[in-house]
Amino acid sequence: MKERIILFTIIFGLGVFLYIFQSYFNTVWGLAFLCLCMTIYAIFTNLAYNLKKRKLRKYPQVINEDYKPFVTVMIPAHNEEDVIANTVENILQMDYENFEIIVIDDRSTDNTASVIKDLENRYPKVKTLIRQQGAFPGKSAVLNDAFKMAHGDAVLVFDADATVEPDFLSKLVPELEPKDVGAVQARKVIRNRNQNLLTRCQNNEYTMDTYFQAGRDSVKGAVELRGNGELIKREALEDIDGWNNYTIVDDLDMSTRLHIRGWDVRYCIDAVVYEEGITYLWPLFRQRRRWLEGTIRRYLEYSGAALTSKKMSLRAKLDMTAYISQFIMPLWFLMELTIRIFKVFAKDASPHMLFSSIIIGVVIGAGFFMAARYSLRRYDFMPRLDATFEALETSIYLFIIWFPLVFYIGFKILFMKKNMNWGKTAHGLVKEEEASIKAFIKKELEKTKNYTKEYTEKLKQKLAEKGEK
Incomplete structure (x- = not known):
């Protein structure tokens, strides 16, 4: 109810402001x-990142070789029989020796439980936890249950389809050593980026996220965890009482609570975790819908606590405020445009009022395009022409995916019930789609068979008629 009241107040207040003041000045x-403030802040964080890199080249980071905390790797899995074995065996190849793995089967209806039990029997480092039907839903609850049996001084969370290089933990662990650091996030990359347009755009979206996260890290802003490839200190986890069972985005919720409690969250661009991109539009839409809903809900829930927190740094507060503006921007733009169109049709304003809205819309799109192109050039080392083309693709993709979702999620928070079920990401050809495609092929084959039969009968009939003549 609190989230609904705050969101309604924001939307109603913005709508009233725009409707009334449009008559007096160009809102x-x-x-x-x-948009200008967002651009300036993005440039500022980028300059900070460049300065940090230059400083590290001049004065390389001194790594404490004695800092080797015992790490518990947690891998939640729900109906992941096809990928979980490969993930576990890949993680076992890490050159960091001081770790254990807990694989959690969360109420799977396939053979995930038997697969991970077999892994436990074969590898001494692997432990398993089988959650039965009726257990509290949600990924956070899964991780909390696993944390009870964890022995690590730090917890590393992977998705069930994750793969890493052998030196992954060796690169990630040193970032966790400072006393004020509570968690570190690795860079995420789509493993099958070249499979189709959607996977390519997802990877480019992740590259843009790398650009923003690296910049936020450089100014010690409110860096966010991303679920896959996040390393968290036990002390920090215990300080915030573990994962929040009542959130639909465990990583973002935890990031915010860590910052509120005064913990710093870092971003390690050198440690890369690879995951499988979603190859179909509807599963991708569902995943992004869950991400966006969780993002908006946690801002509505924790914004007051963040602003009043005495432990959260001013830089983190300002950074979080700047990041929130990216959700206000599409809402403002579309409300502005809607009200202007309404006034034009009501003959309360002239059509030229729409021009400024259209121009600012183009500017917003150009901003996303430039950010995407710069990110691809910098972090994926893409040639200029390729970066330009893919940045254009990605900008269109972001507009199609994110802009409608902002309004849908706003409506859902206001009028619909929050769904606590674990929004499992579809890996590869999901079963529903596979069944749908098989049914379609079967139907088409039946049609072809019927057409062939009908044509054969007609042909026989014509031949018989010719024979009689």
Whole structure:
């Protein structure tokens, strides 16, 4: 109810402001100012990152070779019989020796439980936890249950389809050593980026996230965990009482609570975790819908605590405020445009009022394009022409996926019930789609068979008629 009241107040207040003040001055300049502030902040964080890199080249980071905390690797799995064995065996190849693996089967209806039990029997480092039907739903509850049997001084969380290089933990662990650091996030990369347009755009989206996260890390801002490839200190986990069972995005919720409690969250660009991109539009839409809903809900829930926290740094507060603006921007733009269109049709304003809104929309799109192109050039080392083309693709993809979702999620939070079921990411050809495709092929084959039979009968009939003649 608290989330609904806050969101309704924001939307209603913004709507009233825009409707009333459009008659007195061009409110689109307020949106333009917001976009300008976002651009300036992005440039500032990028400059900070460049300065940090230059400093590290001059004064390389001294790694404490004695800092080797025991790490518990947690891998939640729900109906992952096809990928979980490969993931576990890949993680076992890490050159960091001081770790254990807990694989959690969360109420699977396939053979995931038997697969991970077999892994436990074959590898001494692997332990398993089987959650039965009726257990509390959600990934957070899964991780909390596994944490009870964890022995590590730090916890590393992987998705069931994750793969890493052998030196992954060796690169990630040193970032966790400072006393004020509570967690570290690795860079995420789509393993099958070249499979189709969607996987390519997802990877480019992740590359843009790398750009923003690296910049936020450079200014010690409110860096966020991303679920896959996150390393968290036990002390920090215990300080915030573990994962929040009542959130639908465990990683983002934890990031915010860590910052509120004064813990720093770092981003390690050198440690890369690879995951499988979603190859179909509807599963991708469902995943992004869950991410966005969780993001907005946690801001609504924790914004007050973040602003009043005495432990959270001012830099982290300002950074979080800047990041929130990316959700206000599409809401403001579309409300602005809607109200102007309504006024034009009601003959309360002239059509030229729409021009400034259209121009600012183009500017917003250009901003996303430039950010995408810069990210691809910098972090994926893409040639100029390729980066330009893929940045254009990605900008269109972001517009199609994210803009409609902002409004849908706003409506859902206001009028619909929160779903606590674990929103499992579809890996590869999901069963529903596979069954649908098989049914379609079967149907088409039946049609072809019927057409062939009908044609054969007609042909026989014509031949018989010719024979009689």
